Amino acid sequence: MKGIVFTEFLEMVEERFSLEVVDGIIERAALPSGGSYTAVGTYPVEEMGRLVGELSAATGAPVPALLHAFGKHLMTRFTQGFPRFFAESTDALGLLERVETVIHVEVKKLYPDAELPSFECTREGPDRIVMVYRSPRRLSDLAAGLIEGCAEHYGETLDVAREDLSGDGQAVRFTITRGGGT
Ligand code: HEM
Structure with missing residues (x-):
């Protein structure tokens, strides 16, 4: 999955929640990339699954609702x-x-x-x-x-x-x- 999708996702999390939530989910997701994405890089799609899963655990919002909200955000971008x-x-x-x-x-x-x-x-x-x-x-x-x-x-x-x-x-x-x- 392209880095642009990850950077937009983390930006949405910062906007809607906070930088602390961003740092928290990156830490708990224990990502092979370490959570530093560049827009043109390519990363395993499983990392997105883990980030969304951790965001769901941190916020109580269901994964499908978070992905839906992210789709809307991404379209604006x-x-x-x-x-x-x-x-x-x-x-x-x-x-x-x-x-x-x-x-x-x-x-x-x-x-x-x-x-x-x-x-x-x-x-x-x-x-x-x-x-x-x-x-x-x-x-x-x-x-x-x-x-x-x-x-x-x-x-x-x-x-x-x-x-x-x-x-x-x-x-x-x-x-x-x-x-x-x-
Ligand atoms: C200007 C409009 C659009 C652009 C520039 C665009 C671009 C992209 C890019 C860059 C990716 C990431 C590919 C990757 O990570 O390797 C992607 C994935 C995707 N796009 Fe689009 N897209 C557009 C419109 C749409 C629309 C309208 C839909 C839905 C009807 C859509 C559905 C998807 C889905 C679901 C994925 C995730 C990959 C997957 O499901 O396998 N895209 N798109």
Whole structure:
């Protein structure tokens, strides 16, 4: 997992909680990297699992809620760091449709060792898309937060229904409807 994901995560923890909480979770997670990340480095995804687990233990917030909140935070940072992607789409569904075909393709060019999920995207009408998330890293809670962050960026309300297709989080179907309808 890219260092940028870790540095953004620790920044969110500092913002929402405190620097003491950051230091505490890094210490308790006993990370091979020691917890010093550079944005362009690459680190084992297990370190993220441990950091989120320790944050959950320290704050009492469940891991899925923390990953969801982190997804929203990360999307805010992406809108600042990659404004071009957001300018190329006029709405949230349009952006989400381009994650697999354009955005993550560009990300892979920038960071060849990035470990990205795959999304199978189907347009079901002017106000609905279906995205099937697939990844051995099982980060669909993060994906849900990123989707919500996207809706916020475009000032839209999206209804996001989720179904675990594989039973273990490696394949998850998101049915995303604009306007909060059904
Ligand atoms: C401008 C928009 C976006 C940018 C720049 C971006 C970039 C990235 C980057 C750099 C990573 C880390 C790869 C690694 O650590 O090796 C990542 C992972 C990921 N991205 Fe995106 N992304 C964007 C939009 C989205 C959206 C809208 C979604 C959800 C629909 C999404 C879903 C994910 C997920 C779930 C991961 C975690 C890895 C995994 O699940 O296997 N991304 N993305």
